[in-house]
Amino acid sequence: MKLRKTAAGTITLAVAALALAGCSEADAGGAEQRTLRLGMVAAEGSVQHEAAEHFAEAVDKASDGSLEIQVFPAGQIGSDESLGQDLSSGALDFAFLNQGSMAGMDPLLDFHYLPYIVTNYAQADELYYGEGIIPQTMTETLAKHDIRALGWYELEFRGLSTSKGPVESVDDMNGQKVRVPGSAAISGFFEEVGAQPVTIPFPELYSALQQRTVDGQDNGLLITYDNRFFEINDHYTLTRHVYASGTIAASESVWGTLSEEEAGWIEDAATETQEWEIAAEREATDEYTQLMQDEGVEVTELDDAELKEFQDAGRAVWDEMADVYGADRIAALREEVDAVADMK
Numbered sequence: 068m069k070l071r072k073t074a075a076g077t078i079t080l081a082v083a084a085l086a087l088a089g090c091s092e093a094d095a096g097g098a099e100q101r102t103l104r105l106g107m108v109a110a111e112g113s114v115q116h117e118a119a120e121h122f123a124e125a126v127d128k129a130s131d132g133s134l135e136i137q138v139f140p141a142g143q144i145g146s147d148e149s150l151g152q153d154l155s156s157g158a159l160d161f162a163f164l165n166q167g168s169m170a171g172m173d174p175l176l177d178f179h180y181l182p183y184i185v186t187n188y189a190q191a192d193e194l195y196y197g198e199g200i201i202p203q204t205m206t207e208t209l210a211k212h213d214i215r216a217l218g219w220y221e222l223e224f225r226g227l228s229t230s231k232g233p234v235e236s237v238d239d240m241n242g243q244k245v246r247v248p249g250s251a252a253i254s255g256f257f258e259e260v261g262a263q264p265v266t267i268p269f270p271e272l273y274s275a276l277q278q279r280t281v282d283g284q285d286n287g288l289l290i291t292y293d294n295r296f297f298e299i300n301d302h303y304t305l306t307r308h309v310y311a312s313g314t315i316a317a318s319e320s321v322w323g324t325l326s327e328e329e330a331g332w333i334e335d336a337a338t339e340t341q342e343w344e345i346a347a348e349r350e351a352t353d354e355y356t357q358l359m360q361d362e363g364v365e366v367t368e369l370d371d372a373e374l375k376e377f378q379d380a381g382r383a384v385w386d387e388m389a390d391v392y393g394a395d396r397i398a399a400l401r402e403e404v405d406a407v408a409d410m411k
Contacts, residue, residue, distance in 0.1 A: 099133060100132060100133055100134075100135055101133065101134055101135070102135045102136075102137060103134065103135070103136050103137070103160035103161060103321065104136070104137050104139065104144070104159060104160050104161070105119055105122075105123065105136050105137065105138050105139065105160065105161035105162060105163070106139050106143070106144040106145055106150045106153070106159055106161075106162045106163075107119055107138070107139070107140050107141075107142075107150070107162060107163035107164075108140075108141070108142045108146060108147055108150070108165060108269045108270065109140055109141070109163065109290070109293070110140065110141050110290075110293040110294050111140045111141050112293065113140070113289065113290070113293040114289060114344060114347050114348050114351055115140075115163055115220065115222075115313070115344065116138070116140040116141075117344075117347065118163070118220055118340050118343060118344035118347070119138045119140065119163050119340075120138055121339075121340050121343055121344075122136070122315065122336050122337065122340040123135075123136035123137075123138050125335070125336035125339055125340065126332055126333055126336045129332035129335065129336065130329065130332050134329060134332065134333075136160075136161065141270075142269060142270035144159070146168070146268040146269055146270055147164060147165045147166070147168035147169055147248075147269065148168060148169055148171060148172070148249070148268065150162045150164060151164060151166070151169045151172050151212070151214065152172070153318075154212075154213070154214045154316055154317070154318040155172070155212045155213050155214055155318070156213075156318075156320075157213075157318050157319075157320030157321065159318060160317065160318055160321045161315075161316065161317050161318070161321075162314075162316050163220065163313055163314075163315060163316075164214075164313055164314045164315075164316040165222060165248070165269075165311070165313045166205060166209065166313065166314050166316075167179065167180045167248055167250050167253075167311060167313075168248035168249055168250070168269065169249070170248075170249045170250055170251060171249050172212060173208050173211065173212060174251060174391050174392070175204055175208040175392060176205070176208055176209070177248070177249070177250035177251060177252050177253070178201065178204050178205075178208075178252070178392045178396065179195065179201045179204075179205065179310075179311075179312065180248075180250045180252040180253050180309050180311070181252045181309075181381075181384070181385055181388065181392075181397075181400070182252065182253070182255075182256040182308045182309055182378075182380075182381025182382065182384055183307075183308060183309075183377075183378045183381040183382055184201075184309075184310060184400065184404060185310050185404070185407070186307060186378075187410070187411060188349065189407070189410040189411055190404075190407045190408075190410050191221075191310050191312075193403075193407050193410065194403055194404070194407060195219065195310065195312050196219055196312075196341075196345075199403050200396060200399045200400050200403060201400070202216075202219065204396065205219075205314065209314065209316065210319075213318065213319040213320065214314075214316050214317070214318065214319065215316065215317045215318070215319055215322050216314050216315070216316060217314075217315045217316065217317055217333065217334060217337035218314075218315040218337035218338055218340065218341040219312050219313065219314060219315065219341055220312065220313050220314075220315060220340070220341060220344040220345065220348075221311075221312055221313075221344060221345045221348040221349070222287060222290070222311035222312055222313050222348075223286075223287025223288065223289055223290065223310075223311060223348065223352070224287060224305070224307040224308075224309070224310050224311075225253075225285050225286055225287055225306070225307070225308055225309040225310075225311055226285065226286070226287060226288060226291070226303055226304055226305045226306050226307065226308075227245065227283055227284075227285050227303070227304045227306050227308075228283050228284055228285075228286070228291050228296055228297065228300035228302065228303045228304075228364075229243060229245075229282050229283030229300050229302050229303075229304075230276075230279075230282055230283065230299060230300050230301065230302070231243055231282045231283065231302070232302060233302050233304070233365055233367050234302065234304040234306075234367065235304070235367055235369070235373060236373060236376060237260045237261070237376050237377060237380055238261075240257070240260040240261050240262045241260075241261035241262070242261065242262070242263065243262045243263065243282045243283060244262070244263045244265055244280075244281045244282045244283075245257050245262045245263065245264055245265065245281060245282065245283050245284060245285060246264075246265050246266075246267045246272055246275060246276070246281040246283070246284040246285070247264040247265065247266060247284075247285055248266065248269070249266050251388060251391050252309075252384065252388060252391075253285065253308075253309060254266070255384040255387055255388060256308055256309075256380070256381050256384050257285070259380045259381070259383055259384050260377070260380050265280070265281050267280070267281065272284060272294070272296070273294060273295070273296065273299075276296060276299040276300060277299055283300055284296060284300070285306075285308070285309075287311065288303070288305075288352060288355045288356060288359060289348065289351055289352070289355050291303060291359070292355050292358055292359055292362075297359055297362050297363075297364045298362075300364075301363060301364050301365065302364065302365050302367070303359060303364050303365070303366050303367065304366075304367040304369065305366070305367065305368050305369060306369065306374075306377055307374070308377060308381055315337045315340060315341065317333070385397055385401075
């Protein structure tokens with residue numbers, strides 16, 4: 068008998084023990100079952116949530132039910148910042164972590180948020196999922212805080228939703244209050260285009276939009292739709308100012324308690340989940356554009372000239388970030404960007 072506790076479930080270990088008529092933490096075959104928790108801010112039913120469940124199921128299958136991972140979506144057990152702190156301290160086992168929102172823990176964790184690093188998926192695959200400076204920096208920086216990067220997942224190209232009318236040029240951004248994650252790179256971009264960036268934890272974003280604390284927010288189409296931000300912001304522009312990725316992360320505290328075999332099951336599940344999630348995320352993008360339009364949202368696609376205006380503003384921020392990310396690291400990134408410039 069297999070028992071799974073997700074965010075929607077209410078089965079406790081005590082009830083499970085009664086259901087198994089005295090089997091306690093052992094499964095029906097007598098094997099000891101260990102329960103671990105995974106937190107995430109992504110909405111229930113989102114591609115990221117489905118990917119986390121995919122990860123949990125892969126571990127369950129590989130371990131023949133001896134490892135159970137409970138998935139808690141929608142910020143139920145904390146924002147990215149608090150999830151990262153809990154992983155670091157050992158209070159949480161796993162997370163699908165948007166590390167770009169954790170610059171308060173370490174400023175290097177939003178290095179990959181520099182605006183307009185890539186403009187298409189081929190470039191993103193090379194720079195974000197290969198062996199380059201971005202995954203290297205993320206892995207090493209998380210490790211300093213006792214967080215192990217098991218793999219990566221896609222969080223889309225970020226765009227802008229707003230209640231202030233269509234955004235088709237940099238001038239349209241002037242004076243708008245825009246919620247951003249705790250990222251120096253993204254804040255710098257919006258300051259460069261004349262907006263006022265405001266840092267608000269993701270679980271508080273819907274109410275901040277509703278109360279007009281901010282005029283808009285920067286996130287991808289899927290995140291904007293899944294969290295129903297379109298109910299307040301009826302304009303969305305595909306600025307593609309940042310390509311975002313997250314980390315399938317484990318606490319080093321829990322990792323040290325795993326056997327070599329258990330660690331192998333989890334690493335394999337993370338690799339499989341990374342491939343599954345990226346493919347599913349990209350397949351959903353066109354569908355979500357239509358879903359947003361069906362909800363009455365005006366979706367603006369920038370032409371090449373309009374996009375270049377935003378891109379020039381975004382690239383101007385890079386040199387200003389040298390004190391945050393290091394001039395050598397930015398120089399290495401420029402070399403990688405130049406090397407993939409012609410990829411489509």
